[in-house]
Amino acid sequence: MAETLDTLGQNETFDVVVVGAGGAGMSAALVAAIDGARVLLVESTEYVGGTTAYSAGTTWIPASTHAAGVNRDDSSANAEGFLDRAVGGRSSAAMRRAFLDAGPKAVAHIEANSDVKYRARPFHPDYLSEIEGSTLRGRALEPLPFDGRKLGRAFSLIRPPIPEFTVLGGMMVDRDDVGHLLNMTKSFASFRHAAKLLARHARDRMSSPRGTRLVMGNALIGRLLYSLLQRGVTVLTSTTLEALHAGANGIEAVTLSQVNERRRIGVKGGVILASGGFNRHPARRREMLPGADPAWCPGAPGHRGGAQDLALASGARFGEGALSNAFWAPVSVRNRADGTTAVFPHFIMDRGKPGMITVDKSGRRFLNENTSYHLFGIAMQKANTTTPSVPAYLITDSEGLRKYGLGMVRPGGKGLAPFLADGYLVEGKTLDELAAKLDIDKTGLADSVARMNRYAQTGVDADFQRGTTDYQNANGDANWTGPNKCLGPIGQAPFYAVRLYPGDIGAATGLVVDTDARVLNRDDRPIGGLYACGNDAQSVMGGVYPGPGITLGPGLAFGYLAARHATVRAKHPNQPTHDDALDLPIDLPLHAHAK
Known part of the structure; x- marks a missing residue:
């Protein structure tokens, strides 16, 4: 300790x-x-x-x-x-x-x-x-993953991860684990990996307030x-x-x-x-x-x-x-039941996937959704000087929500009631209804969705060239069958949105x-x-x-x-240090192992 x-x-x-x-x-x-x-x-x-x-x-x-x-x-x-x-x-x-x-x-x-x-x-x-x-x-x-049990009582000194980035009440998962959990019913290897994670977490929760497998x-x-x-x-x-x-x-x-x-x-x-x-x-x-x-x-x-x-x-x-x-990321914000605020960075899981667009108050796209999170945050602030884009609105349909989730809403399309009740997630049976609930221009939103639907067919984003770099494609959907891994149609009602804000992630x-x-x-x-x-x-x-x-x-x-x-x-x-200059080589081996 x-x-x-x-x-x-x-x-x-x-x-x-x-x-x-x-x-x-x-x-x-x-x-x-x-x-x-x-x-x-x-x-x-x-x-x-x-x-x-x-x-x-x-x-x-x-x-x-x-x-x-x-x-x-x-x-x-x-x-x-x-x-x-x-x-x-x-x-x-x-x-x-x-x-x-x-x-x-x-x-x-x-x-x-x-x-x-x-x-x-x-x-x-x-x-x-x-x-x-x-x-x-x-x-x-x-x-490499670390077994927190090795720390004994000092395990409690480690700042816990953002709760919304864990599952099952404190089980940490990395990008590889997420893939296995999503595919556990489709692949024996994924089922075995997921089963080990779940068994370990069950044992952890018998003696610890959260999982001790750290990633x-x-x-x-x-x-x-x-x-x-x-x-x-x-x-x-x-x-x-x-x-x-x-x-x-x-x-x-x-x-x-x-x-x-x-x-x-x-x-x-x-x-x-x-x-x-x-x-x-x-x-x-x-x-x-x-x-x-x-x-x-x-x-x-x-x-x-x-x-x-x-x-x-x-x-x-x-x-x-x-x-x-500062360095930036688009974030969504929700009040937790305990009165604290959850701030969720949208790094890669949703905004650049097929069937997702981000619009401003006018209902229009104003950036390449697949750009890096830092450039996304800067673009939000720059656009806000002409047309309100803080908050911006990340929008998808029921299929996009099911496949990729939306911020704190996990993939699968289940358990939406709490998010809808507190306003974190906004639902519309039609695009016009969604626009009205968000108080954004319905004509602009309809046009933005129509344009994206055309781009999904051609594979070319004529407005912002989404899906044209290796980085952007890496954050698309590798299993997508369309001509561009980052572009997909938005059309299966109901429609959903979360509000995005520019969050500073470091100086x-x-x-x-x-x-x-x-x-x-x-x-x-x-x-x-x-x-x-x-x-x-x-x-x-x-x-x-x-x-x-x-x-x-x-x-x-x-x-x-x-x-x-x-x-x-x-x-x-x-040694003279009037200007703090040291004549000794900084790579001098000093491997005295203090235990």
Whole structure:
């Protein structure tokens, strides 16, 4: 279990203090511990995992040791060219090269020295697959499933997944499991797979409030937590970073608070900020994400920007020039029975499938529904400046609902009554009736559906070219018999809709850092002993979303760089550090296995 602040003495000293226990922060803490540092991991909420625990856990790392198993033709140089074309001047080319160089090293280092294990998805295209240098496979890594029972009582520290992404009261399923569950009556292999899942979950529920077979983001967090505890890392939850204390060589201590306790903790090597970014910082959110209601944010609750405020007060600055200050996804929103709000990101399961369209207030389509979720969210906000498109309306017919579901409504077409009763799902016996209930233009909706029905026959979306890239086709229906896997007719009454909003899923703008993840001041000089990674740091993707896992990948890479630099700094405190420049090679092997 997590420790309490009162177990630490006043002025106790750690080599490295990591603030924020999401994927980036936990990875940084683990690398520092592997390299022999005494590490303190501080988390402001009651759980570890952050938004990573809610996510698919996909980590975009080109040219890892796993890539060759599914794509021998890819290389770091190929990925660099892809990012140069996709991101361009929106981020530093040197920072992108640092990411591409460190990423494979970080994966290999952690896998060789901990219980964190990855595998490459056999098929997971880059989102901007039309750009030269993109790939269909090899760059997207996912964590292996993890048995949460290995954590014992510490299992309760992991942030549970979004309930609407689980089945049967807390059973986690990944994309492979979903396929087996949907086909369990059609395939013996799927039946056997599903039967094992269900039997395991039944056993779990006899002793646990949720399933202990962890997949996706929960699996990554589970593996990280298990590895951190094995190495004796001190973990504090519900703990606030109140102050950064600077000395002659930079940050030398922090003040932490927990309930009624307060401690000043010394730091030899450095403080690594990985607290999740600014998304729930009241003032900065209004400034940087105008018009985006915080109720639409599906991220974990910890990213309030307090650690960034302290860094800014110490001389740090925010980056500029990103395509967007945040990464986006269309979300639908529903009030749960317990009074909490469910925010459901529409990543791939519905909006790009045959028989689905998205329209604005005028009833007209305004975007390619199969574009990446990030570009979808940006398009909603851009279109809203001329014709109301927030909310937008994701519309299908009874056959589309049965086959693919609609947001929180699962495939099968059953159990609709609660969703209809609370207004999350809207039903119309005719398109005109649906338009009236949604208060959108019925003529525009009828025309949009008619046009889509024609495109379903020809296979060509003359308006938005849906289904024309590898990424778009990958998110269509592989079993669809029409000429375009992404286009299908809408005609089988009744008709259904859910409202979509632009939800920010993570910060793209953050603190400016260098290629060692050191936070830079306004003169572009490192602030001694202060590092940032994950969403606390300016994204190397420049607000562009070129592929799956482009937040977790850089989070891992720069967490690795920060941890190694801070650990070297802790072990060589007498080296001149007026500008925090270290003469030691950052790849110095420091494999003291602290248990």
